[in-house]
């Protein structure tokens with residue numbers, strides 16, 4: 001029997017007791033010593049990722065663990081949230097006892113239900129706006145609303161920060177606190193992930209294909225791998241990190257923004273929602289997955305090493321207010337994301353493209369060789385029997401740009417300007433910067449990489465007479481608009497990609 005219910009933060013009053021007490025606990029955890037106390041705010045965030053300057057000196061147990069791009073993504077984050085929730089719950093009681101208030105003993109982490117309203121009439125706030133308690137600089141002093149307003153620990157400013165002050169100044173992407181949505185619906189919906197039948201790809205399977213939970217990564221727990229993310233991990237997970245931006249846009253900083261924990265509670269909610277959505281949906285049964293151990297801390301600061309099996313059993317003590325609302329019942333457009341690229345290149349761009357923050361960036365592709373497959377594709381859009389894969393490599397930015405980018409293939413002039421939902425015939429997929437910034441500690445310096453199966457896309461364009469002859473171009477368009485004064489300011493982020501290729505097997 002579940003003891004705790006995680007509720008929808010987008011359906012709460014601004015200072016619902018759940019959010020009021022969360023804010024108080026965050027403030028309390030921020031006063032604890034980040035180096036000595038595992039229940040402190042910064043220590044907890046560093047379990048997810050550590051900023052470069054602290055990565056190699058004076059580290060602490062359990063730091064820098066979050067596995068992205070592998071099949072431990074969901075169970076690791078579930079355990080991470082569950083112990084954090086216990087720490088917050090205990091902290092709330094400490095504050096209440098000290099101050100002589102009463103406080104809920106059954107506090108549970110709320111979730112940010114960003115796909116709750118599919119359309120949303122802009123400029124009214126949609127469920128994809130940061131919940132109000134995260135946008136207000138001040139909060140009530142007391143749970144009954146009495147006293148003077150006090151600084152709100154859930155609030156991070158959203159004004160431009162010089163790159164060198166990235167870690168010094170808590171911040172979100174410019175304009176995000178007043179944005180009616182941090183990304184549009186298609187970027188925030190788990191609809192496409194919910195359609196996948198497998199939790200993870202079979203190891204050594206012949207055809208790379210998208211799965212719900214990730215690629216099968218055996219017993220290794222890579223901290224950040226470019227290969228093997230599941231559909232859920234890219235959309236909506238990485239899209240929301242890109243959309244909030246600032247600290248949330250970087251692996252090492254994200255858990256310092258209190259919205260992180262509500263974002264990941266929603267990601268965690270999609271897991272039971274997916275399990276019950278299809279009769280053949282199930283978790284991996286492999287020993288490598290079930291017996292993996294993780295390092296977390298309980299509310300007393302004691303180090304614990306639960307296995308995946310224990311993490312799953314612990315989760316029996318909570319349920320979610322709803323497993324339907326915002327879990328992908330409304331259609332969204334799906335990318336045909338692949339786990340890995342094939343290497344027979346037909347056409348390629350030149351290396352090194354800076355992406356515009358204001359509109360489309362056109363990347364022309366040229367023949368990589370003089371094979372007949374290449375010539376046929378370039379002259380008439382002929383699709384080889386072995387299919388076509390589009391890959392974007394070397395995706396990076398000095399600081400998070402504040403938006404993911406949509407990829408369009410060969411759009412006619414004037415299309416793909418970013419005002420449309422990505423449901424037009426030329427849409428291929430997304431570019432995410434989460435985990436790619438130069439300020440990140442992990443990467444090998446190559447940036448992010450995403451691959452998409454464009455076989456059907458090209459065939460349809462050709463059949464419908466929409467394939468324009470001549471040079472092939474790829475257009476990269478910000479999914480959500482960046483304030484125009486930022487785009488021209490000295491603090492403008494500098495997103496770029498290295499190369500776009502189209503390959504066949």
Ligand SMILES: [Cu+2]
Pocket residue numbers: 237241254264
């Ligand atoms: Cu995340």
